[in-house]
Amino acid sequence: MIPLLHDFSNATVLVFGGGPVGARKARRFSREADVVVVSPAFVADFDDLESAGPRSDGDDCHGSTDADAIGTVHRVRAAPDPDDIDGWLKRTDPALVVAATDDGQLNEAIVEAARDRDVLVNRADRSGGRDPGSVVVPATIRDDPVVVAVATGGTAPALSKHLRQELEESIDGAGEVARLCDTLRTELRSRNASPAQRREVVSRVASSSEVWTTLRSGDSNRQQVIEDVLGQGKERDDGMGGDRQ
Structure with missing residues (x-):
């Protein structure tokens, strides 16, 4: 299946x-x-x-x-x-x-x-x-808009349930990270970032344990995180430009 x-x-x-x-x-x-x-x-x-x-x-x-x-x-x-x-x-x-x-x-x-x-x-x-x-x-874990499903082809519902419980903690906060990535992609597009740049930045954010921890704690809102990410990217670009000079 x-x-x-x-x-x-x-x-x-x-x-x-x-x-x-x-x-x-x-x-x-x-x-x-x-x-x-x-x-x-x-x-x-x-x-x-x-x-x-x-x-x-x-x-x-x-x-x-x-x-x-x-x-x-x-x-x-x-x-x-x-x-x-x-x-x-x-x-x-x-x-x-x-x-x-x-x-x-x-x-x-x-x-x-x-x-x-x-x-x-x-x-x-x-x-x-x-x-x-x-x-x-399937057994489903939701942190909208993120959905993770586990299935065993109908052969072991108890195993599906166990795996779902194991995954629940792992995806805690995934919904907020997904919304952050969506907003960030839109913001980068409005700044005329290239597709390659957008992919690099969004991929880095999605895999950042610091971003996940920040959003899970609720210490910063989504816009603050976006401004921090874009600010860090600008500093890095400026630094590379300085080296080239």
Whole structure:
């Protein structure tokens, strides 16, 4: 499998299953997508998502926003049969389908219906070998806009979790460094720095333990660090010019 990042903004993710796994998947994708969860019952974990509450099959799919998400989570109280799955896909037009029920036959029908419609599918009750078009949801560490994902191909979720915990401390502050690099690149471009100069300066900043420590401590703001970096670069250029003279 080849890891990719997918933007689910303005997209729908259809989850079948109202258990703990379904709730976990719903929380994950509600960071960006509108999530529709179909199940005859829902565990209490869904209450924490502040969804619109259980809905009947006939209700439309509009609800309130999850407090920690950009998208929404909508619960639809229904017990679909395998023959009903294609209708749900047609109705919701999802970018991704999650099969997270405790019924293997139903999960298989979900996978087949998604494959028939060329929709990505994540089957939560199976590890190891994957069918074409299947998706594995990795363990993720976020310090926005930085995202680091760890996956074992679905074979060892416990290992993914362990590695995620190991990496959490390492990337602490990475988001602020990324924003610094973006602002610095813009500033250098406005000063007509060449692409090679921009790459050199930004690479040096991204790998500077001093910059990381400064931003993590909060002693200096981003603009102060940029001014320091540009000032150091000017001094170095001036010094080289003096040597050439």
